[in-house]
Amino acid sequence: MNKNTLKTVLEKLENTYFGAKPQLNFSTEYELLVAVILSAQCTDERVNIVTKELFKNYSTPQKMLTLSHEELSSLIKPCGLNNSKAEHILSASKTIVEKHGGKVPSTYEELNALSGVGRKTANVVYSVAFGGDAIAVDTHVFRVSNRIGLAKGVNPLATEKALMKAVPKNKWSSAHHWLIYHGRRVCTARNPKCETCFLKGECEYIKKNGKL
Numbered sequence: 001m002n003k004n005t006l007k008t009v010l011e012k013l014e015n016t017y018f019g020a021k022p023q024l025n026f027s028t029e030y031e032l033l034v035a036v037i038l039s040a041q042c043t044d045e046r047v048n049i050v051t052k053e054l055f056k057n058y059s060t061p062q063k064m065l066t067l068s069h070e071e072l073s074s075l076i077k078p079c080g081l082n083n084s085k086a087e088h089i090l091s092a093s094k095t096i097v098e099k100h101g102g103k104v105p106s107t108y109e110e111l112n113a114l115s116g117v118g119r120k121t122a123n124v125v126y127s128v129a130f131g132g133d134a135i136a137v138d139t140h141v142f143r144v145s146n147r148i149g150l151a152k153g154v155n156p157l158a159t160e161k162a163l164m165k166a167v168p169k170n171k172w173s174s175a176h177h178w179l180i181y182h183g184r185r186v187c188t189a190r191n192p193k194c195e196t197c198f199l200k201g202e203c204e205y206i207k208k209n210g211k212l
């Protein structure tokens with residue numbers, strides 16, 4: 001994608017999705033971390049339903065650690081992958097209590113080092129909770145970036161690196177949300193709404209597939 005087209009794509013995304021924010025409900029860094037872990041392969045709406053109940057009694061790592069693996073797994077069952085998610089939440093909580101005095105660490109490296117916290121989760125928490133410059137690549141960001149031709153990569157890490165080159169650093173966090181919104185509303189996994197998409201003039205997917 002040439003520089004002018006890239007500039008146009010970013011401007012259109014920003015104008016359309018200006019102020020886009022995470023759809024997950026949370027009131028502390030710890031709640032955000034738990035919600036992001038729960039959101040893997042689950043909708044934000046469902047995560048919000050589960051965390052509304054979960055955070056009533058278990059909104060800190062100390063309180064979370066009073067639950068057994070089986071108890072937590074049962075509470076978060078509607079989110080799917082509940083066994084592994086329970087394991088990740090409990091092991092991250094243990095590290096937060098033992099190594100960080102009960103507070104979610106604020107650097108990307110420390111977040112990524114928490115057991116059960118992968119690159120995407122660390123990037124989201126780092127940027128949303130601590131205002132860090134990071135661009136998390138989830139399924140929507142990966143699909144939409146590659147379709148448009150904004151940032152091509154064979155896997156999320158390669159796409160993240162390509163996005164970091166294509167998007168100005170001060171827009172990384174915002175671009176993550178723009179691409180998620182576009183992926184949910186327009187550039188859906190199945191049957192993307194190319195005919196009415198505001199990026200149809202620039203998008204490489206259309207040119208390749210001769211969709212219009």
Ligand code: SF4
Pocket residue numbers: 147148186187188192193194195197198199200203204205206
């Ligand atoms: S034109 Fe189609 S493929 Fe390209 S961004 Fe829009 S919806 Fe997605």
